[in-house]
Amino acid sequence: MSEQRILVTYLTQAQNLNKKAEAIAVGMTVGSWTDLPAAKKEALKPYLGEAVGAEVLETLENGDQRGLITVSYPIRNFTPDIPSLLTGIFGKLSMDGKIKLMNISLPDSMLGAFPGPKFGIDGLRGRLDAQNRPLLMSIFKSCLGLPFDDLKTQFRAQALGGVDLVKDDEIFFADDRAPFLDRIKAFKQIAIETEAETGKPVLYAANLTGPVHELNEKAKQAVEAGADCLLFNVLAFGFDALHRLAADPDVQVPIMAHPALAGAYYPSPDYGIATPLLLGTLMRIAGADLVLFPSPYGNVALDKKEALQLAQHLTDPLEGVRRSFPVPSAGIHPGLVPQLFADFGLDQIVNAGGGIHGHPGGATAGAKAFVAAIEAVTAGRTLDEAAAQSSELAIALEKWGGGR
Amino acid sequence: MSEQRILVTYLTQAQNLNKKAEAIAVGMTVGSWTDLPAAKKEALKPYLGEAVGAEVLETLENGDQRGLITVSYPIRNFTPDIPSLLTGIFGKLSMDGKIKLMNISLPDSMLGAFPGPKFGIDGLRGRLDAQNRPLLMSIFKSCLGLPFDDLKTQFRAQALGGVDLVKDDEIFFADDRAPFLDRIKAFKQIAIETEAETGKPVLYAANLTGPVHELNEKAKQAVEAGADCLLFNVLAFGFDALHRLAADPDVQVPIMAHPALAGAYYPSPDYGIATPLLLGTLMRIAGADLVLFPSPYGNVALDKKEALQLAQHLTDPLEGVRRSFPVPSAGIHPGLVPQLFADFGLDQIVNAGGGIHGHPGGATAGAKAFVAAIEAVTAGRTLDEAAAQSSELAIALEKWGGGR
Missing domain, CATH: 3.20.20.110 (Ribulose bisphosphate carboxylase, large subunit, C-terminal domain)
Known part of the structure; x- marks a missing residue:
């Protein structure tokens, strides 16, 4: 399955980085999850983002964690172009407090859809x-x-x-x-x-x-x-x-x-x-x-x-x-x-x-x-x-x- | 003349904001000025940016000034589109330390070249x-x-x-x-x-x-x-x-x-x-x-x-x-x-x-x-x-x- 997902790393801060990763995984894909009926969950699961991990770099004075979180997104959520990619992984999220987009890892199947350098x-x-x-x-x-x-x-x-x-x-x-x-x-x-x-x-x-x-x-x-x-x-x-x-x-x-x-x-x-x-x-x-x-x-x-x-x-x-x-x-x-x-x-x-x-x-x-x-x-x-x-x-x- | 120039305001910091404004006015237009021969100055003057003013908002601990500077650019330097505008007033400048693009005022002649909302x-x-x-x-x-x-x-x-x-x-x-x-x-x-x-x-x-x-x-x-x-x-x-x-x-x-x-x-x-x-x-x-x-x-x-x-x-x-x-x-x-x-x-x-x-x-x-x-x-x-x-x-x- 992992080759069909995009891995995205963010630098951010929150009371709990793992929870923030989970919130992003849902909020940037299907919108809501826990309150969905089981049939709806079944249908939307293939589109759901997933929290992959969190690495705390420091604890801030107010007790918040600052660090890197990784979220994976199904490639089916995107068309193979950068506007879709950036909007889907960082569009509204960019306006959601302190968060910086750090890295993206694309599966080979999606890489192949980008042109790359001609020479x-x-x-x-x-x-x-x-x-x-x-x-x-x-x-x-x-x-x-x-x-x-x-x-x-x-x-x-x-x-x-x-x-x-x-x-x-x-x-x-x-x-x-x-x-x-x-x-x-x-x-x-x-x-x-x-x-x-x-x-x-x-x-x-x-x-x-x-x-x-x-x-x-x-x-x-x-x-x-x-x-x-x-x-x-x-x-x-x-x-x-x-x-x-x-x-x-x-x-x-x-x-x-x-x-x-x-x-x-x-x-x-x-x-x-x-x-x-x-x-x-x-x-x-x-x-x-x-x-x-x-x-x-x-x-x-x-x-x-x-x-x-x-x-x-x-x-x-x-x-x-x-x-x-x-x-x-x-x-x-x-x-x-x-x-x-x-x-x-x-x-x-x-x-x-x-x-x-x-x-x-x-x-x-x-x-x-x-x-x-x-x-x-x-x-x-x-x-x-x-x-x-x-x-x-x-x-x-x-x-x-x-x-x- | 002023209706033929674009006014641009930046928030930045420098030892001397007026000098910084002057450096930007030259650096973002003709590249160099003081060392040019007189004939070259004559020829390039219509393309030269001008420092319009500086407003110090605070003095930083290291003695630097932080504040707003305004630079004017001749509209002849641009084609009437946002890539030209942003590249010409903030392109390489955006990478030149702490500087934020705050405001732009376009002369009517340039405004008229943009579509604006159709409805x-x-x-x-x-x-x-x-x-x-x-x-x-x-x-x-x-x-x-x-x-x-x-x-x-x-x-x-x-x-x-x-x-x-x-x-x-x-x-x-x-x-x-x-x-x-x-x-x-x-x-x-x-x-x-x-x-x-x-x-x-x-x-x-x-x-x-x-x-x-x-x-x-x-x-x-x-x-x-x-x-x-x-x-x-x-x-x-x-x-x-x-x-x-x-x-x-x-x-x-x-x-x-x-x-x-x-x-x-x-x-x-x-x-x-x-x-x-x-x-x-x-x-x-x-x-x-x-x-x-x-x-x-x-x-x-x-x-x-x-x-x-x-x-x-x-x-x-x-x-x-x-x-x-x-x-x-x-x-x-x-x-x-x-x-x-x-x-x-x-x-x-x-x-x-x-x-x-x-x-x-x-x-x-x-x-x-x-x-x-x-x-x-x-x-x-x-x-x-x-x-x-x-x-x-x-x-x-x-x-x-x-x-x-």
Whole structure:
């Protein structure tokens, strides 16, 4: 039976966590139970949630228990999509006092109904012919209001430095000066030119925006225009929009999930949805090939344990679901690459904005510094050793620190 | 100029709130400012955010200021949709420490680009021919797993009691036993029968579910099948899905927004999106004709000030945008009607589940008790006076209290 049920873990508090789990199991499914006549119980039993367990983490001053509870739900209660899932396990419950949605475990039969990434880590590596190393991505310094020519110049400079991907700013919706399909075509042409020069392909991730019910059509147009990758504000548009893009056989392009608005859900200890679930499991099953999330470095950062757990949720084996690339972002400079490598390993994308554009030698030099740092750590060499061969890296380490 | 900018208020903390406002104004728009060459400044100035003000509410132990800051954004930075709006004013900022999105004020030119409610309070009153009183809505006791006949019986019982609307459970996605279009047709037929008996029309709100890019098509089918109203889990599907339904001229039916998942955003004092904005302004401009939200009564309830503010955001004059019906929900019984009336006035929907089905005389009696209570308060009579004429109300007051 257990493979036909969804296991859901919540962090909450109550006088008695076991009783709270039981109340949720009934309240989120059949509504009432103990007062039902026996025939009704018989009929509704297949739809009833079940309290699986409770783990008390602490006893609060008022005597309440605070801890984790697990409830199982029959998959028959849901349609295989994230709106149904989230509404059914957390919809009204989210408004019921201190409760945070921590984790979900889906049975294989339900996992199979989600698209998952169309390309995933292996597919993206194949497209770039880049095995056995972290990939490198850079971000436009800014997009809003820039003349098209400035964006082209920026794109070329980043590409010449040897990055694997360049992505739009996520706030780039009003793009009249450099329209979506025109950007895709123009940057594709530049990518062909820079590849001829450097020998390295570069993919451009264009920000997919527009009316939610027309996104699939727009994505198809992007593919026809030669799009390499689509950036997508998943939380602003809803997980189901990602799901429908990933499930569409005509949208043959990797999708990069941006975490914009995620901070409205995850940081509170008492409310919301935990980061590894929100940006890990849900992004992956809905079909994100790459997932950006705040790095655990820098001033305001994701808790390191959560960031690592998130990356695991993206890359751990999951029946029939491809792995998504973790992209820890913000505060990344070349001196951090050994730390990134130690924390997130080979299968990650090193993603830099200021760490590339802020290089004293410009964006091309900034990208080259990262390429040298990534080559070094992948080969087991120190950054100082690599900096002896790369003046760009030496200058970056001088500016941002982090050598040895 | 000011009518071309969006005003956004945040609750946050920093060493210096004014400086934080300035950093946000730059960081969320052109990215950098002070180090730009003069020509670049000239070109980007029209896209630059501006710090409008800061109000210190308290000084924290570490010396930091906690308070409200206001930033203005040029409307040219956005496309007129909620994904662009939320990503542009709160996307990456939401992940930048303690910050909560409190309020948004849109210039008329941008308001005009949002659909707003297609019917609103006046349109819905017209459909029901119900002026000058709060409306009454009831909820199925539960939907999941029930045989179709049981749902029909429940619908009839509620309708016979004189409710204005009956709504599906919001968790009703897996509806094979009583499919969406079949329910709409069946309940329409029952509504015709009960209206012949009671003289009162009743509208059925069917839960609109399915792939997000196919919702408009499904809604049109619902309208063709005779749908009166659609229930919609706006936050699970994304605000833009509501926007596109409301903007679709072929979807001629009021939309009822359910607040499922809202608790993932609003309850933290430090993070997320404030209730009056999330369930008030955003729901209204995106096109919700009715908006459910947790009532300020009962055990776990919305803060009363926030609930009242939310209702104001739904009903205050807003250039060219119809008013949405506030539907304070949960914990409602007939004895609460005077309180509801005092708090939310005429233009509200009294919404009850347990307060109708839990009536000792059954759902029809439960609905009649509410009808009597609403008639009484609207006419300025006490519930005790009304209970002398209504045995159903007398019994309800006996059970739940709240007379006089």
